[in-house]
Amino acid sequence: MDHEEFEAALRTVQPGQYADIPYEIFEMLFPPGVMDDDAKGAAYAFARARGFRIENRPDKHAVWFVRDANQS
Secondary structure: OOHHHHHHHHOOOOOOOEEEEEHHHHHHHOOOOOOOHHHHHHHHHHHHHOOEEEEEEOOOOEEEEEEOOOOO
């Protein structure tokens, strides 16, 4: 998956819903992955620019991109 494919998938997420990204996919999109501060910063900026926030879910081994409820 690349950034364009991911962005297309995010467009289908309804307000208040989320897209869960397994750590392995997150690492492909934002290397070197969830343990790196620069990668987390890049993911945060990517999400925020598109009306999302991110939640790290280590219990699910995933990162959630949550669309703000007031976004369309």
